[in-house]
Amino acid sequence: MSQRGQQTPVGQLRYFGNGAPALWSSLLAKATEPRFVVAGKNFHTRSHKTRVMSSHRNLEDAEPAPPAKRLKSETSSDPSSAKSIGRVEKPVRREESAGITEFLCPDPPGFQGLLKQRYTDFLVNEIDKDGNVLKLKALHFEKKRDDAQPPTETKTQSNTPVTDFTGVVGSSNGLAKAAGVGSESRPERSELEARGAGAREDVAPSADEVKPFELEDADRALLVSWLGSEITCSLVKLYNDILAIEREIKPNYKIVTPETKLVSPKPIDDKDARSLLHRAIRSTFSGKIQSSTTDECNIELWATRISGPKSGRDGNRREQRQPIESWDALGGEYLHFNLYKENKDTMECLGLLGKFLKVPPKLFKFAGTKDRRAVTVQRVSAHKLKAEKLAAINPKLKGLKVGDFEYKPYSLELGDLNGNEFKITLRDCAVPEGADINQIVDQSVSVLREKGFINYYGMQRFGTFAVSNHEIGISMLLGDWKKAVYQIMAYDDQSLETAPREEKQRAEACRLWFEDPTSSKQAAEAVKLMPHKFLSETSILRWLSKPNEAGNYLAALQKIPRNLRLMFVHAYQSYVWNTVASERLKRYGTDIRPGDLVVMSSEEVAASKPVAALDEEVPAPEPDEDQFMRARPVTEEEIVSGQYTIYDTVIPSPGWDIVYPQNDLRDLYVEVMGKDGLDPFNMVRNQKEISMAGHYRRLLYKPEKVTWEIKRYEGFLDQLVETDLMYVQRQRERGKGKLLTRDEGLVQEAVTNPTGSRTAVIIELRLGTSQYATMALRELTKGGILTHLAQNQQNATAEA
Template sequence: MAEKRAADFERSPSKRPKLADTNGDASAVAAPAPDQQEQAVGIFAFVSPETPGFQCTVKQRYTDFLVNEIIPSGEVLHLVKATPLPGAKQKVKNGVQDAKPTNSENVESAAVPAVQLPEASQSQPAQPEQNGQSSNQDANGDLPKPEPEPTQEASIPELSTVDKQTMHDIFGEETTEKIVALYAAVLKRPSRKPRDHNTVRSEIISDKSKRTEAHGAVRRIFDSKLQTETVQNTPGVIMAKAAPTMGPGGGRTRLHGTDSNGAGTKGKMGWKELGGEYLHFTLYKENKDTMEVLHFMATQLKVPAKTFQFAGTKDRRGVTVQKVAIFRMYANRIAALNRMAKGWVASGFEYKEHGLELGQLLGNEFLLTLRDCRFNGEDGLDSQKRLELAKEAVAVTASSFKAKGFLNYYGLQRFGTFSTGTHMVGMKMLQGDLEGAVNSILTYSTDSLPEHQPPDSRVPVDDTNRADAICRWRESGEAGHDFASRMPKRFQAESAMIHYLSKKHRVTGKPIQEKDWQGALMQIQHGLRLMYVHAYQSLVWNVAASKRWEMFGDQITEGDLIIVGEKNDDADVAPKEEVDEDGEPIVRPAEEDSAPSAESKFTRAHHLTKAEAESGKYDIFDVVLPQPGYDIAYPVGPLGKLYEDFMGSEEGGKMDPHNMRRTWKDISLSGAYRKMMGRPLGGLVECEVREYISEDEQMVETDKERIERERVKKEGEEESVNGSAKVEGGEDGEKKLAVVMKFQLASSQYATMALRELTKGGAGAYKPDFSAVR
C-alpha cells in the first residue's frame, strides 16, 4: 500500500521535469531558475521589454520588505502607540509598559508598545471565561468593588497649527471649538460612558471627499478618543461623539454594574453598547506567517483559529501591518497576549458592527529595499559615476512602470512552496482524482529529511520536520504522539489529513478510512481547501494573459471583456451571453484572491464591439480576463479559443472550460474576473539609490522602531543603535548599491510581479523557499 501511494504521489505532470523515483520516496532535483518557475505557471511577457532592468536581491533581511495594508477609507494602516488607559495599576511611560520581562523570550515583547494590562494579568495570560465568571473575579467568585470614577484636571488641549487649520477647513471655527471642548471633557472623565457625554453636529458638508477626510482627521487628531458618524436623516451632517471608553488592558469600563472586563455584558444589545460584536485590531508582525500568529492567539484564547477574520494574508519574510477582526472578544484578552508575543504586536483595538472579509481592503503599501543592485554598463566605472548611472537607470524604469504598469499575473506565491504546486493539486481535484490530490499535498523531498541535511544546510527547520513527519507516517501508518511532536503546527492541512487517514477501529485496530480521500480533504480548513482549485484558475488566467499580450499587446480589440459600470456612461451596457434565470447577464467579481462570499455583489461583463474597441473610450487597464467557471463570459475570438485549447490539453488538465460544475460543491467553480493590467495606485513610485557597505545595514525604519524612536526623543534618553541605524563597514569595505522603493498596489496585485516588470526579471530572492515545479 505504501509503495502504491508513493508511486502515485510522485507522478509528475506532463511537460514537467521528472524526478528519479527511488524506493517509492519523493526525490529532490535542483530548484529551477526563476524564469523556469514563472514559465511553468504561465508567466512569460513583459509590458516594456525595451526598458533596461537591473539585478538585485530581494528580502536579504526581513526588514527589507515592509507591507502596510490600505484600508477601504484609503488610510495606510500603521502600528499605533498605545496610550495609558484609566485604571491601569502598573507604571507606564507614554503607553509602553515599564515592566521587566520574566525571561529572555519576553525581551522583545516587553519593549514594544502595548495596551495596558490589569495587574492580575502580569504573570499569566488571560483565561477564557467559564460559566459567566469574569477573569478578574476572586477565589470566591465575587467581583471587585467598583472604584470611583477617575477625574483628571480639565484643560482644553492645544492643537498644532496644522491640525487646527485642518479642522477649520473641514468644520469651521465654531464647530471645531465644540469638538475640542468635547475632547477635553473625555480626558477629564475617561471612564464615563460615551452616551453621558455631549455630541457635536457639524454644518452640512456637501463634498463627499471632505466628509471622508473629516472621519480620518477626527480619529487621528483626537487619538481615537472621539468618533464620527454621518447623520442618517440629515445628509451631509457629521456627528462627533465620545468613542467607547476602554478599561485596563483595553477592556470596557463598567457597563450595567459589571467589572472592567465587561464580563457581565450579555446579548447583542450589550455588545452594541461597546460599539459592535466584532473586535478589530491592528496586527504588526515580523518574519511571521499571518496564520502562525493567529493560531497562537487562538490556542491561548481557547477558540478556533477560523474565528479570526482578515482581509488578506501577508508574506512571512517581511514586516507587515494588517487589520484583524474577531467575533465577540474583549480587547483586554487580546492585549494580554502581547506579553507572550515574539515578533508581533496587537494594538489599535476598536469594536465594530461588522467583521472582515477576504479582499476587504483597498490595497497595500510596499516599502522595499533591493540590495546588491547591478546595472548594465557599470563595469569599470568609479563609485560616483556608478551611482549616477544607477540613479538614471532607476528613474527611467520607475517612469515606465508608472505609465505602462505591469501584467497583473498571479505570482509564484500563489502556486505553493513545495515540489508539487498547489495548481497541480487543484487540477487533480477538478479531474476527480482525489487520491492523487491528497498524495500531492503530502509529497516531500528526501533531500529535506534530517539524515540528508549537510551541516551548512539552508533548508528551513520546519520543512525538514515536515518531511520527517510525513516520511515516518508513510512507513508506520501511525499518527500518534511521535507524529504530533514532529509535524510543525503551521502545517495544519497535512496534519489534519494524516490524522484522519490514520484513524483505526477501536476493537480490531484496523484502518477504517484510509481511502476516504474526500473526507481527508474535507479536514482542511475551507479557505485553504479552496486555495487549491483557485490556484488552477490562476494558472489558466496567467496563460491567457500571456497569450493576450503576445497577440494584441495594449491594443483594445473586438471581443475584449470590460466590467460594466466602471466608465460613467456604460452602466446600461449588458453582455449578451451567460445570463441567469431572470435573464440578467451577471458574474461574480474577482477583486480578491478568494472565492466571493454569498453577500458579494454581482458584476456584469461586456464584450466590446468593433466600434467600441475603436472608440478610444477604453484602454488596456479596463480589460479583464476571466478565471474559468460556469457563471462567467469568456472572450470571443482567438483568445476565447485559447481557453478551450489550453484547458483541453494535457498541461491544462483535459478539462472543458464550459463545464466547470462538479458534484462536490466546494470545487464547483463559478468563475471570476481579474484586471489584466496593474499599475501603482495614484501613480506613486518613490525610488532612492543608496550606497552601503555592511549587509547588516538597515535602510528603512519599521513602525515598531519609529514608536521607540519617538518615545526616546520625547523622554530625552540617549538614543541607542537600533536595527535601522547605519552600520559602518570600514573604509576598506566594498561599496554596494541598494534601491529603496515605495509604491502602492491594489488588492490582490503581487509586489513580486511588479518587481519583475521593474527589474525585467532581475530581482532574485535571497533565500528561495518555493518551487512551482519539480
C-alpha cells in the same frame, strides 16, 4: 526564456560598489555567449536594431519551460521500496512554468538586485476602505477621559475613576453634554453632592448632611423625552438608593444590589439615539446604572453591582468592583486593532493570539492575508474581546504585536481593504557597465508609472514545495483524490538534507507516512513529527490516522481548512490566466481587439439581468480579488471611438459563470486546459466548492504611487528602513512609554552609511487588492530579481 530589449553581453555588467556578493560573479562565470545567466534566468542577447518598436509588434515566443516534476506512482518500475512513492526531485521553479513569459515595456535596460535577503526588506501596510495606510502607532490601550476630573481631596472607593468613553466623567449634566445641549455654565456641586455621586470619607456623613441627588433641568428634559417622566423619576430614586447603600455598606458585605429593573415605555428604533442614551446614562449617573437594548429595541436599566469592602488577610480593604461598560458605550461589540507581524503567516499569528487568550482563532476576522517573509501591518477584528486583555499579552508576543485599538459595531470581512502599500529594499544592485544607477532606476520607475505592468499572478500563488499548487488543483478538478493527497504530501531529498528545521521535519514526516500510506498507525506516527504550521499535511494525517479511514482520500482532503483547500484550484485558475495573458500579448501586443472583454457598467448589468443556474449559488470573489464583476465583448465601433483601451481589457479565469473572449483567445482556453484533461466549458463538479465560477482580472495595471531612493550600506545585516515597531520604540525613547525589550521584537535602528561599498534601491508603491508587488518589480527590473529562495537553491546546487 526570451528577454525583451537589448541585453548587455557578459563581462560588461559591473557591480555598483566593491561589496557586491560573489553570487553574481558565480552566476556570470557559468554563462557562455551568446547567453548569460542573471538571477536564475536565461537570457538571449539581442541587437537593438532587430526590435520592433511599433505598438502593433508581436512579442517573441518564450523558450518552453522545463517539464514539471511528476509524482512517482505506486506502479513505478523503481525497484526500491515504497518509500520512493512520495519522493520527487525538487525543481527550481521558474516563472515560465507558471505562464509568466512577457514584459509590457521591454526597452529600459533594467537592473539586478536581491529581494527579501532579510524579511525586514519587504514592508507591507494595508490600506483600508477609506484609503488610510495602516501604521502601528501604539501598543497600549488608553481610555478616553474628560479634562474635568473629580475632586482630588476626597477618597474614592477605587483608585480608577469611572470613565465614560464619550469623554464625560462623573458629571450630573453629562447627559446634556453627550447630547450637545445645555452647555451653559453652572456652579460647581457642593462637597456633599460630590460625596453623593460616589466619593465618601472614611467616616460616613450623617443622613442630615446628605442632600439627595437631583437632575439638572437640561438632563431631566432629555431623559423625559426618551424615557418618559415616570421612568426618569424612578431612575433618580434608584440612583439615590445606590448612593445610600454605598454610605451604609458594612466591611463584611460582599455584594449589595437593588433589585429594581426599569424598562423604557416604548422602543427606540434609531441605533445612534440608543448609543447616545447608553453613554449619557452612564455619564449622568456616574456609571452606577447600567443599560442594555432588548430584542424589541427597548432600553432596560438596572443598578450596577456594588462590591462591599471585605477584610483581607493583611487587614486591608479590597477595592470596589468597577462598573462594566456596555458594548454600545464602548463603541460596538467588535474590537478592531492593528496586527504587526514579522516573518510569520497571518493565520499563524491569529493562532498564537488565540492560544494566549484561550479563545478560538476563528474569533478573529481580517480583510486579507499578508506575505510571510515580510514585516506587515493589517487590520483585524474580534467579537466581544476587551482591548485591555489583548494589549496585556503584548510583552509575551515575539515577532508580532497588537495595537491601535478601537471598538466598532461591525466586523471586518475578507475584501474590506483598498490595497497595500509596499516599501521594498533591493540589495546588492548591479547595472550594466558604464551605466549610471540613478539614471537607470529613474527611467525604469518613470516607465512603470506611465505604462504599468502585466497583472500576472505571482509565483507565491504556486507554492514552494516539490509539487506546484496548480498541479494539485488539476488532480482535484479531475476527481483523482488519491493523487491530490500524494501530491500534497510529496517531499524531496533536498528538504531532507538542507532545508530549514521545520521543512526538514515536514519531509521526514511525509517520508515516514509514505512507507505505508494504507496504515492508520503509520499516519498516527507521522502526524507526531509533522509541525503544526503545515495545516494541510497535518489535517490529512490526522484523518488517515483514524481506524478504518485509511484510503479515504476525499474525506482527508475535506478536513483541510476550506481556504487552504480552495487554494489549489485557485492556483490552477491563476496558471491558466497567466498562460492566456502571455499568449494574448505575444499575438497582439497592446492593441485592444474586437471580442476582447471589458467590464460592464452597473446599468449594463441591470439591463442584462444575469441569472445563475437554479442549482448554483451566486459566486463569491476570491479573498485577494476585487468584488465579482460582469464583462462583455467590446465592439469594433467602441474601439474606433476610443471608448476603451487595453487598460480596460480583462481576461477571465476559467469557470462556469464567466464569458470567454469572442475571438481566437476562446480557442486558446480549450487548448491550454485540454492538455490537462479539462474542459473550460464544463467546470461544474459534484463537490460544489470546487465548481469554479471563474472571475475577471485586468490584463494591465498601473500603480497609484511609485517612489524610489538609493542607499549605500556596508554590512550584510544592516537595517536600511524603519519598521513600524522601530517607530514605536523611537517614540518611547522620547519619553512616551516604557521601552521595549529585544525579546519583544526588533528594536534596532535603521543605519545610514553614505560611504558604504554596497548599493540598495528602495522602492515604495501602492497596489490594489489583487496585485502582486513581485510582478511590478519584475517589470521594473526586467527580470533582474533574485529572491532569497532562489539564492538558497543556487547555493545548494553549487555545493552539490
